[in-house]
Amino acid sequence: MSKTIKAPVPEGPLVEKWNNYKSNAKLVSPNNRKKLEVIIVGTGLAGASAAASLAEMGYNVKSFCFQDSPRRAHSVAAQGGVNAAKNYKNDGDSVYRMFYDTLKGGDFRSREANTYRLAECSASLIDQAVAQGVPFGREYGGYLRNRSFGGVQVSRTFYARGQTGQQLLLGSYQALLRQQHAGKVKLYARHEMLDVVIIDGKARGIIARNLDTGKIERHGAHTVVLATGGFGKIYYLSTLAMGCNASAIWRAHKKGAYMANPSWTQIHPTSLPQSGEHQSKLTLMSESLRNDGRIWVPIDKNETRLPGEIPEEDRDYYLERKYPSFGNLAPRDISSRAAKEQIDLGKGVGPLKNAVYLDFSRAIKEYEKDVIAERYGNLFTMYKKITGIDAYKEPMKISPAAHFSMGGLWVDYELMTSVPGLFAIGEANFSDHGANRLGANSLLQACVDGYFILPYTLQNFLADQINIPKTDVNHPAFEESERLVKDQMQSFLNSKGKKTAEEFHKELGKELYDKCGLLRTKEGLEKAIENIKNLREEYKVNLLVPGTAEEVNSELEKAGRVSDYMELAELMCIDALQREESCGAHFRAEYQTKEGEAKRDDENFCYSAAWEWTGNASSPVLNKEPLVFETVKPSVRSYK
């Protein structure tokens, strides 16, 4: 039965809520902390920062990642920066303004108190990262430098060249390894979580597979934290790493954790376009390029001249034209949709006519090449490596690509899922970004969740667990989970069909991108649901996985991930179908203004959809968490 769910938020005015929470949260004394075990799955910014912080407090942490080292988690690839309301630029920034920008950027579809807390904790993150030795960009006098990002009118983004994610991650990775060295963290690299184990209604452990040996392992703890990132890779072509997956959160979902707003996927406007069928991923070019680059397409769709030969009057700088106050820095959802509109009109550029120009010629004239090289040098180099083109001489060609999951596991104010004792942090949860995430808020959320929020909220939970003995991994719940995991893998191996998991994934991704991507319609979504169901049936009988389960087997790993995608994809379509409005990245063609902008329906859809697993992927239950705005009045989101 569908129900209304509540996420209790602390008392008091918005600005005091988090402090009120912290003042009243339960504590665990240092001598009790060492009796408690915490499992954290994922070692990106959220997972590593949480693991390090909790270990520093004295908890025993087990940290898992599927990569061969925690330093490789995909946070490493974030380029542009991290936001913080430091107001170092004296340009009118404040915690409130940052909160409002984030809330508005998310089209008023996030939980007000969570979003405020994100902005509130942002300044401490910069302090922490600097103290760890993260080499942020500096002014010549030695103070920290800032730049601007999409969807805002102040400069609050801190950055470390075009490798901000890498440097922040190395900071938290080093903090994590410091605790490993101190004996407070046990590290399990090349381990993939395959199930959450629930005992007496609480998450008490996981089943993991050692990817080097194929061995299935049981790990117990007093609580389990999922920091397993986003699932944009479900679209196959995406900016995510090849290994990024939804399996941890999906398997948690099937154990009772609600999935919230799963269809809200950010399609990033500045990725490199697809060049052919062999393509395995799309490389992102940081949005920071839009600070100095201008986006345009030729006015004539039959244009044949090279970009440099096309005079100004024959170019359409469509973002500057449509959104004069934000121009090239319009938020991502709007920029991506605008690009799609031009490409659909036949004005796309490049051999497949699937891209738009991002042009630096004016900035190079204005500031000289050296300045541009210092700001974006590594991005220009990367562009040249991949395309063979020198972007100092001719404009880059960019195109939209699946990027970030605003949706994810539903969590309450304490970041706990609907399963007691199971927490979700970072991109794996859903809470702070609403229907569209602003640039440079992703690194922020991951870090803030891990360094500054979870250590308080998890402790509040653990305070009631101090008398609970160590989890016994021989409990029947572990046996049952292990058996199901093994049976599933064996069924993949037994299928002996004709298509690889990768081939199925490509088909699924294309279907989803076409019908549940930038533009959604009732008709398209219904068709997609039907096609996905068929594909899922075919997957059961026509999958081809070589090798065995008791050895290194990348194909078997993929088979499990794609199998989960097959179910999640349907839920994404169901979610997009039920939301008969447009908001942020969720754009339903039926619900738009005369000017073609998203038309929100606050009367009927001002809620987060928290889906509940029923045992059948095609009939989930919709629970609704009404979004209550105590402080801000939702307005029409305009960037004109």
Add this chain to the structure above:
Amino acid sequence: MKITLKIWRQRDAGSKGAFKEYHLDDVSRDMSFLEMLDTLNIKLIKQGELPVEFDHDCREGICGQCGVMINGIAHGPLKNTTTCQLHMRSFKDGDTIYVEPFKAAAFPIVRDLKVNRSALDHIIAAGGYVSVDTGQAPEANSIPITFEQAESAFDAAACIGCGACVASCKNSSAALFTSAKISHLSQLPQGDKETSTRVVSMVNEMEEEGFGFCTNTEACQVECPEDISVLNIARMNYEYNKARLVKK
């Protein structure tokens, strides 16, 4: 393009390995090197053979998980480029390409082209950090760092931990990797406080993990995707000697 591949196949660290020859007839110039291997693997799976296991993840040159020897060169012919960023346009129609794992005593083979590089993590765990707990940090702008200082530290901090330096070194030394972290942190006021304990601890760990000694051939920098400078090794040696002298 037609490409002949000679790929190192090895079941596990305990088994004997050998080159095996494969032919691909329809390789696009725009494919990345790893996409070419993907193509081969789909073909192998359909023929009922085991695919070639290789490590990779982000495929945009930053995670450091990919890395193989291509015609004897770590990450292949392009300078300052990871394997995933190498494209087939760097090869010619009819080329034969030798593909091997990164080989070093401290990097045991997992299977085929996959090796275990956790020894690099152990070196970082021995001291490659600033000892600051969450919550202890002072206001960020209270530690001014000049532009030049930050940029220089960054040049060292840019290391992606792929292990190409080790694979390129005739002694399998991890000096470039280790020194990059020492250099990153010792150039910053936050990290400098612990330089002497850090350098001794990390250098000792490097030896314990079975990496060889540096004999200054400088092959490591040449193959490093991030062009990490060998001058970092000089700084490490300087700091190491200083720490030893002060200790005595």
